[in-house]
Amino acid sequence: MSRTVYPFYSSDISSLARSLKRQWMAEAEAPGHLQILNMLARAAGFQNFQHLRAEHDRPLPAEPQTVSNEARRLLRHFDAEGRLARWPKKFSEQRACLWALWSGLPRGEEWDEPGANAAIRALEAFGDHVLIRRELVEGGWIGRTDDCRRYWLIEREVPDEMAELAEQVRLRRAG
Secondary structure (H helix, E strand, O other), X not given: OOOOOOOXXXXXXXXXXHHHHHHHHOOOOOOOHHHHHHHHXXXXXXOXXXXXXXXXXXXXOOOOOOOOHHHXXXXXXXXXXXXXXXXXXXXXXXXXXHHHHHHHOOOOOEEOHHXXXXXXXXXXXXXXXXXXXXXXXXXXXXXXXXXXXXXXXXXXXXXXXXXXXXXXXXXXXXX
8 A cells, every 4th residue: 555745844943852752751551643743743833634635635735738749857956935845856846946045035135144034035935945055055056255254146147947846836836
């Protein structure tokens, strides 16, 4: 029997551990499988495991038929709100996703490091803004001073092969 994989994310692992300990201590005996799933879900901010499943089972909006197969394949890395939901394994897909992220960053601004982190965090959902920031800097999408105190967007022309993905991600963000 195949299993459905549900992504699990906690922004604060220490808070998660405290919540699990508190819930476990409230049990008279060692909790069973479903009880542990419910504890984990509650610790992550859901009512129970069924609520967590329902959130992840929501169908994504149907993509218009005019979207190419390549863009549709790359869109699987983005959630319904247009945030990068997972870091692609393939280098070529990473680059395509970075173009889409870069196109969503605010134009004409310069940021300090917390500001750059906040701008990137708004565009990703898997919790590693530092990885994305580093890739954007190393790839030449974002510039920074040698002391890493100031960041700015480097204006570039989106390649034609990336424009469709960037537009589809923008539509999800606007949706």
